[in-house]
Amino acid sequence: MPPYDARGEANRAKRHRAVLIGVEHYEGARNDLPAVATNLRLMREALTAEHTGMLGPDDLVEVPPDGDRAATVDPLRVRAALTAAREEVDGLLVVYFAGHGIVRPDGSDLNLMFTDSRVTRDRHHPFVDTLSWRDDIMPELRYARADWVVVILDCCFAGNALWAFSPAAGQNFALLTAAEPGVEIPPGDPGTGTEFTAALHRLLTTGQGEPVTFTRIVTGIRRAMAPYKAVDGHPWIPDERRHGDDVVLALAAGPEPPRQPPEDSARKGPTGRWLRPRVPALPHRLLPVLVRRMTRTTALVLAAAAVLAAGGTWYLLGGSGDVVCASPLELRVLTDPDLKPTVQKAADAYPRRDAHGCRTVGINVYDAKATDAVSALRSSSLWQEPPAVCPASGTCPRPQRDVGAQPDVWIPAAGSAWQRATAAGAAGGPGGGEASASTGRNVVELERLGSVAYTPMVLGVPDTLLQAQSLQTDDPLSDIVTGLQAVQEVEILRPDPEVTEAALLATDALYATSADGHASTVEQGMAEALRPMPSTARDLMCALADGTHNELEDRAAVLVPEQTLAQFNLSAGEAGRPACATEALAHRVAHYPSDVPMLDLPFVRVTWDGADRDTAAREAAVDDFYEWLTTDRNAQKCFTDDGFRGVDGGDPAPPGDDSVLRAEDNTTAVRERIPTTGPDADASASLNDTLSRYRGALGPGRVLYLLDNSTSVADKRLWDGIGGAKDLVARSMGSLGTRDSYGVWTAAVAPEKPVTQLVKLRPHGRADVRKAVADAGTAAFHARIGAGLGAALAALRDDPAVVEQPRLLVLVTDGEDFDGVGQKEQAELVTDARRAPPVRIVTVSLQDGACASGRFGDRLAAASGGRCLDPGDDIAAELAAEVAKAGTGDAE
Incomplete structure (x- = not known):
């Protein structure tokens, strides 16, 4: 499939936009970044250049507006710009950010910082007035109407965004980061901008012979940044993720600038690579003026160089004569x-270079998940012929999206x-x-x-x-x-x-x-x-x-x-x-x-x-x-x-x-x-x-809640309200998805019944289950904890077709009716908890005592590899984390 072209006939009438965000001034402990203003100018020029740019001046939204360098940039204004773009753009959407980035101590949750952003000592909410890539920006852009979304991050720790890159199924989305995860980058020069954005500008405005696509940008930007070092001497390697085929970011600009032959050691760069000399492009209207001021010989040399450039070849005016280099053969290496x-x-x-110092073979290395690479090569025709219709599972194999270009070497x-x-x-x-x-x-x-x-x-x-x-x-x-x-x-x-x-x-x-x-x-x-x-x-x-x-x-x-x-x-x-x-x-x-x-x-x-x-x-x-x-x-x-x-x-x-x-x-x-x-x-x-087996072991899961809904729970005010049994269960369901099977049973029943099935064990929509839980009442019976546990364990195991599947039983009780489970029945249930297939049991005791060492809740947890939570724990957070181990909702 050819790369998406916003200026192509099929897409020309669509709405395209670039949201350019640059934060130059910071309050508090963060240093100002005067190079950001130049960065915004460079991106504005690159995206709207007359011959190469994909967008018009009216397609740009800048935060802050052009010319207002002293403006305060706040996250609400940025969020509003992204929301508007998400709803209004149906063609190409480009989002660019330059400023400070910060992450948590474990490297997670990249946050983009704005003028008044600050860091607190609250380990749960350490950042104020920032936007989280994981929780704010990615969810906003995941549901954009645009045909293609391209995000470019020029900030410290930009690569950490790759860990939370989660486009919607079938969405075309590309992310380019200034460096790899965990790497901080220099602030840049106010006159020329940051090294990353300056290199990006050159790539977008000097593409040779063919359009500049995202994949070409990735190769070019890594090559351009290779001579530089990030903070603390780290190698400076831009990184990327792509979900989709490819997208054009700039049209071809004409002939490529000259390459320097290896004989000229005076131009050798700091890492031993040969650097290409910068030759500024001359506007056509100036050429006659310059030629009139030159000698006849000089004019003839320029004319010859122009002829070579028009023929699509490389040229170089060297000290000992002209060297003409053809474009090297490209090998694509998947690893x-x-x-x-x-x-x-x-x-x-x-x-590999020829006698004139011209590279004869260029090698483009890229990687993909091992399982994606194997699947793509087993179904290799899908590189050229992706399926027109997705199967019932909703998963469409698309090697161009999941792996990349067709490899020559693996x-x-x-x-x-x-x-x-x-x-x-x-x-x-x-x-x-x-x-x-x-x-x-x-x-x-x-x-x-x-x-x-x-x-x-x-x-x-x-x-x-x-x-x-x-x-x-x-x-x-x-x-x-x-x-x-x-x-x-x-x-x-x-x-x-x-x-x-x-x-x-x-x-x-x-x-x-x-x-x-x-x-x-x-x-x-x-x-x-x-x-x-x-x-x-x-x-x-x-x-x-x-x-x-x-x-x-x-x-x-x-x-x-x-x-x-x-x-x-x-x-x-x-x-x-x-x-x-x-x-x-x-x-x-x-x-x-x-x-x-x-x-x-x-x-x-x-x-x-x-x-x-x-x-x-x-x-x-x-x-x-x-x-x-x-x-x-x-x-x-x-x-x-x-x-x-x-x-x-x-x-x-x-x-x-x-x-x-x-x-x-x-x-x-x-x-x-x-x-x-x-x-x-x-x-x-x-x-x-x-x-x-691995895929089965990670879900979809089977989760069954067994609630003690006896009157004693209500009498102790542990049934309704914040932190009550029903609230804890409803909140923990956030980690359950549409492919998980889950149900809610109550244990306060007449002696002839083991449980009441408030919600049957099967896949559900969360809203319906939460409403059923919210409407549930207590019953004027003792909770039959032992009978309920036995029935729940049997129900969770009653699925012989899927052996490797997460199974979780959540028992929520005030602990009073534990005393009704005799020692013999406790021993039988602990033995049952050890049986295969495994079912993890998480007991939530709303009062102290049930989780003490040697007590029934503690023994169930030890036998099943589960947990016993009581008021000494952060029950809401810990229960949600336990349910997340069995559910797939967070992954969806």
Whole structure:
């Protein structure tokens, strides 16, 4: 599908708009940002430029208005501008922000700051007069009528917005951030603007030969920012998320400015890259005047350069003569999120230039969730032919949106991903043939050429915990975990298996460690320890290092690639240590499970049916890039510097002297020689089953509320009002979605009945259930707690079709009728609570006593892995958090 073009014939009549927000002046402790005024001017020029701009001057809304630099910018005014744009724009909507950004201590909840914004000591509401990206801006734009929404954030911690990027299903939405998560950026120069926006202006106004799309902007802005450093010396890498195909942000401007050949060492930049000299564009009306003042020879040189430019070629007026460079062949390399930083570094180092110093191959590296990449390559025709109608599930597979452009090369983390993508009998694999319209058909050949590097999966255990050296290698994960847990409390963590192949391989082995064999037991335990689960191994280690999970960090054993563990083991100041690493993170020793396959980073050539343009040149470029990655010392160093093991005759090479694995911090943490763990056999069926179990374990859930509605609850004023039983239940339902099954039963019934079904256990709309709860009354009977618990447990388990599903029983009582449950019945119910499939029981006691150690509520919680909450807890918040572990409403 071609990129969306607001100036195209089909969209020209629609309403387009840009909301430009710039906050220059701040009250209180925040410094002013005088570069913001220049930023707004640059964006105004770029978006409305006569030949390249996508918008007209009347399409701009500026806060504050142009020329009013001293104006106070308040969040209400910005919110009003966004609301108006959400309702009125049906074409292209661009939102740009320049100013201060701030996040919570754990890196969550990016807030955009305005003139009177301030920070308080209230840990629940630390920011005043700000706008939360997660709670204010993203929800506002998620329901915009616009065909395309593009947001650009030029502020500190802009990348943290990526964690709460949640467009509506089917919405075209792109987010470009000035830097990666956790990175602060310099304030910029008042005369030229911030480095990020200045580079963005150049890209939007000097696009060469073809329109400037969002994907081209991403590649260009990363290249432009590579020579710069962010605050504290961090690499300055803009980041992005895109939900949709692509969108044009500027039209072509004509010939591209000259490139500098490598022979001219005087122009070499601070990072060793060749910088392109700035050649200002000359207005056509000035050329005759300038030519009249030049010599005949100079005029002829300019004329020759103009001819070359008109022909679409690169040109350069060098000291020894003119050099003409053709546009390089572009290779698109798709990789796993765990590998992206290293593969990008290798691609940037790829040295292919011709005798004149012109680059012959350009490499564009991008990543996608491992599951999305596999699904897209199995249904490869959907890249060109997305389904016209979504299936009943409402989920439309769209590779351009979920993955990106059609790749020429795929470097997944492990051969298991390649096995799943080429599995026989599936679209996208040998023998797949035709498939349904929703799954697509096979239009690619995936040729595995070999591995570019290796790294084994390890269980990283803090060296402060007791661990048996005999379990460091050659034992299955279950034995290692059992040995650790036998002598101390240990939490096993791994990243989201939807996102990286490493986490999926780890999860496959991890489910075998569950005592009851259920994935839901493993996943709910992890969710209780750390929620939401970080996306990548690096994100997981960063979360443990940020200082807000100190107690968890001390007992967390992490399933991550060896190279990630090795990097985070490095001491402060050591080259290669991640920017987010802190002294709060313990040094970890690697255990090598025998049943978790090694990551072998296969290089896969992707050949598309009918893609005949430049076929021979493209094949040669792919071969050359592979050969360089696997044999060139500088290429391999890109991987070994990041803790990977190099390639030695197709096998993992022992770490060299300059490897991170040989650093002093890792000499006792990692093993130099390790066994190769495959996968030699086809692992696709096992991993597909694991993925299915994982998805089932995280919802939709089954939640049943059992309410004590006896008259004693009403007499104690615990039934109605704020903080009463009905209010607590209604408020906790905010985490339940339309796909969850939930019900409300009452336990004060006549002796011949176990319960009254106030709301049946099935999917509902929340409003109807809340009304039923609000209208519920008490009954003149004792609450039959024992009978109600037994019936509720049976009902929650009465769904044999879905074994891996979160199940939660919430008992709300004043505690008085607990005394009516005899010791024998209590013992039977505690035994029932341990049965499979697991049901977590959360007891809410509205009076003290029921949750004391050894009491019935405490025993139910211990047996089921649940909780017992009493007035000593923040019941409303804690109950909502427990329901969120089973419900999918927050995810919707």
